[in-house]
Amino acid sequence: MTADLGPERSQLPWPTTAEAVAASVACARALGLPVEEPEVIAEGFSVRVHLRPSPVVSRVVTTGQQLRGKPRPWLEREVAVGQFLARSDVAIVAPWEEPGPHRVDGTDVTLWSWVEDTGGLVSAAEFGVMLGELHTALASYAPDLPTLVGPLTDIAAAVSRVDDPLLHRAADVLVPLAMDWPRRPLHGDAHTGNVLMTRDGPRWSDFEDVCAGPVEWDLASLTLTDEAVDAYPGHIDRTRLEECRDLRRLQVLSYLLVEDAHEPQLLESLTSALRWRL
Known part of the structure; x- marks a missing residue:
């Protein structure tokens, strides 16, 4: 309604x-x-x-x-x-x-x-297990979902507005690659900050970026550790996971450039990793 x-x-x-x-x-x-x-x-x-x-x-x-x-x-x-x-x-x-x-x-x-947040973050290992359960539930979601709509929209917006050579080169490499990845329903912005800790246990939140893509995208947040990846119950393509992490880096770089954010250390970390990819 x-x-x-x-x-x-x-x-x-x-x-x-x-x-x-x-x-x-x-x-x-x-x-x-x-x-x-x-x-x-x-x-x-x-x-x-x-x-x-x-x-x-x-x-x-x-x-x-x-x-x-x-x-x-x-x-x-x-x-x-x-x-x-x-x-x-x-x-x-x-x-x-x-x-x-x-x-x-x-x-x-x-x-x-309304659900009361009791504070804290879900552990990396529990996050990996929860993500597997979420993916199992989402597998039967019938409506069509756009492909990786969060990163691809953010990157396209930045490319159209910012004349940054690294941004454009990385987009030319990573966006076509992403369009060839397997597709299935995903959270789209899965990380521990989007799991709310409550008296009844952890709960998923913030599905604004729900999309279709490979399971590795939901493990590509730059805040997630290998412990979360290792706890995920399904198969993970480690090469694709690294590609997804680079797409996530490009998404974050897109935001920083459009916002003209003063984050020199983060900017250097992102650009160094993406230069290695290119």
């Missing part, structure tokens, strides 16, 4: 945090949810708001639109796969009963069940 709750907003390319909170509150109240003390619990590419006292969290994409444009298709895929996994009894942060995306003053809002 979706709701069109207001006119289009046109004066800004993406909502500010204050606008994200206002849209979230308006959306919740229009759907009959009481909201007295909205609390921003996360900011970054998107803003998440706990709509207290309701046990619901909103999500509004903000600066993430800089590379990816309008977020609605991404949010629709995220909600759809979240509903599928919740029905399949996978441990996830589940969509709320009327998750959207809802439209409020030109802003897309999705709604999710």
Whole structure:
């Protein structure tokens, strides 16, 4: 179910945090949810708001639109796969009963069940086991998914805007390679930070990048160790895993260049690794 709750907003390319909170509150109240003390619990590419006292969290994409444009298709895929996994009894942060995306003053809002974060990170070994279980559940997901939509979209956006020779050379090598990889449903942005620790155990979250691709992509986060890879119960092509890691490096480099972020050590690490690939 979706709701069109207001006119289009046109004066800004993406909502500010204050606008994200206002849209979230308006959306919740229009759907009959009481909201007295909205609390921003996360900011970054998107803003998440706990709509207290309701046990619901909103999500509004903000600066993430800089590379990816309008977020609605991404949010629709995220909600759809979240509903599928919740029905399949996978441990996830589940969509709320009327998750959207809802439209409020030109802003897309999705709604999710509130789950208390008890802090900490899942261990690398447990992450690998959980990822295998997630892939088993996703194997029966029927709707078509775009191929590696997160990295390929981010890289294409950077290539169109930034005249960086290494970026362009790496894209010329890695993007065609990625298009020839095997494809199956994936989380798309799997790393320990997207596993929420709760009183009932770890739960998957943040399926915005859900896509089709090789299992190795979900093990290619630069934050994951070999312990996570070794704990994964399925077969891993180690050559493809290294290729996926380079595609992930190129994705991160794309963000840094478009944002003009001052991260000299990270930039040097990424460029050194990609030069070796080329």
